[in-house]
Amino acid sequence: MAKLKVIKTGPMTTIQDFGRFGFRRYGIPQSGVMDRKMMIAANQLVGNPNKFPVIEFALMDMELEALEETVISVVGASFKVNGQIQGKCENVSVGDKVSISAPTFVYGYLGMGGCIQAKEDFGSVSTYERAGFGGIDGRGLQMGDELISDGEGEIKAQADIPDRENEELVTIRIMKGPEWNLLKELPSLESFQVDGSSDRMGVRLTGAKLDCDYQEIASSAVIPGTIQLPADGHPIILMNDCQTTGGYPRIGKVIDEDMGGLAQVRAGGKVKLILVDT
Structure with missing residues (x-):
C-alpha cells in the first residue's frame, strides 16, 4: 500500500481516469483526464497500466507528504522532494515532502505506483463535481485528504511523454459536423484565442468570428470535441465534462488525437482550425 497526504492544492485538482462511457443516453457526461497522453505517461513511469487513475491538477502548484513509501511521477510540471529537484519519477519515503510546480501549460499529472483508491460511479472513478461522481466524495482534492493506492510501483526508464511545445499558434484538426453547410467561410482561414472562461466543460474561442447562416437546431446529441457555434459567431469546443x-449548430468535431493539445492551450493562446478528411 502507498499513501500520500495533501498539504496544499488548488481548486481544479481531481482524481481522473479515462472516463465513463456508454451512459450519455442517460445524460451522464464522459469526464476523464483532459490530456490522455500525459496520463498514460504518468502511469508508465511508475509501472502502472495505462488505464489506472491519476491526479490531474490545473494552473496551480501543490504540496504533498508521503505517509507510506511509494513511487510517484509528475508529467507536465516539475517537482522537488525535500527541496531537491527531481526528474519525472522518484521513490518517496515516509515523511518526505513533495512540492509540485504549477503546470507548464494548463494541466499536469501525478501518478502513484499501484491503483489509486477512489469512488467508482458508472464504471469510472473520474471526478465529475457537478453530480458528485467519482474521486473522493465526488469532489476535488482538499487539504488533509489522503491518497491511497494498492501498491508501491517501480520506476520505469521509458515513457511516451508528449511533446507539448509553447507554440505561438496551435493547429487543431477538425472534421465537418452535421451543420457544417451553414458556414459561409472555412475555419481554416481563421485563427482564434482561447477565452479565460474555458474549463473542463468547454473551450471558448474568441477573436475572429465565423460567418454563418445562423439557426437554432433541435436539441441534438453532442460529444467531447463537438464544435458548437452560437449566434455571436464565437465557437465553443466541448470538452470532457460537457x-x-x-x-x-454543430459545425465540426475536433479529432480525438488533438483534444489533449487543445486542452493545454492557456487563456489568450492562439488556435487555428484546419479541416481534414478522415
Whole structure:
C-alpha cells in the first residue's frame, strides 16, 4: 500500500481516469483526464497500466507528504522532494515532502505506483463535481485528504511523454459536423484565442468570428470535441465534462488525437482550425 497526504492544492485538482462511457443516453457526461497522453505517461513511469487513475491538477502548484513509501511521477510540471529537484519519477519515503510546480501549460499529472483508491460511479472513478461522481466524495482534492493506492510501483526508464511545445499558434484538426453547410467561410482561414472562461466543460474561442447562416437546431446529441457555434459567431469546443445534448449548430468535431493539445492551450493562446478528411 502507498499513501500520500495533501498539504496544499488548488481548486481544479481531481482524481481522473479515462472516463465513463456508454451512459450519455442517460445524460451522464464522459469526464476523464483532459490530456490522455500525459496520463498514460504518468502511469508508465511508475509501472502502472495505462488505464489506472491519476491526479490531474490545473494552473496551480501543490504540496504533498508521503505517509507510506511509494513511487510517484509528475508529467507536465516539475517537482522537488525535500527541496531537491527531481526528474519525472522518484521513490518517496515516509515523511518526505513533495512540492509540485504549477503546470507548464494548463494541466499536469501525478501518478502513484499501484491503483489509486477512489469512488467508482458508472464504471469510472473520474471526478465529475457537478453530480458528485467519482474521486473522493465526488469532489476535488482538499487539504488533509489522503491518497491511497494498492501498491508501491517501480520506476520505469521509458515513457511516451508528449511533446507539448509553447507554440505561438496551435493547429487543431477538425472534421465537418452535421451543420457544417451553414458556414459561409472555412475555419481554416481563421485563427482564434482561447477565452479565460474555458474549463473542463468547454473551450471558448474568441477573436475572429465565423460567418454563418445562423439557426437554432433541435436539441441534438453532442460529444467531447463537438464544435458548437452560437449566434455571436464565437465557437465553443466541448470538452470532457460537457453536456450530452445542445441546440447550437454543430459545425465540426475536433479529432480525438488533438483534444489533449487543445486542452493545454492557456487563456489568450492562439488556435487555428484546419479541416481534414478522415
